[in-house]
Amino acid sequence: MHLEPAAVERLKLGGDLPILQVTRRRALRKVRDFMGWEEWPKDILRHTCASQWIALKKSYGEVAIEMANSESILRKHYRAEVADPDCKKFWSLTPKQISKEAK
DSSP: OOOOHHHHHHHTTOOOSSOOHHHHHHHHHHHHHHHTOSSOOTTHHHHHHHHHHHHHHOOHHHHHHHTTOOHHHHHHHOOSOOOHHHHHHHHTOOHHHHHHHHO
16 A cells, blocks of 8 residues: 555654544544534545545546555545645645644
8 A cells, every 4th residue: 555645744653553442532523523513424534535535646546446445436436526726735734734834
């Protein structure tokens, strides 16, 4: 599997993997509350990843291989395209960039 530079930067922060279920649940609840959602949308992380990766790679086939899925399934479920400026911003969200913007 190929990791994008933004993902590598997050992994370099360290921490124990896999994340314990109770810890993950607590963290996701905080994100959900911050976003103002009543419920955590089903498969939102996978769907966000797929949509952003398709926008970056411009290839359903390449992303299908990386996500261990079929190209036809990706085409069926990820038809909404991400605009280039949004894609660029998403993939620039490294921990360093986020902390810089938070200041």
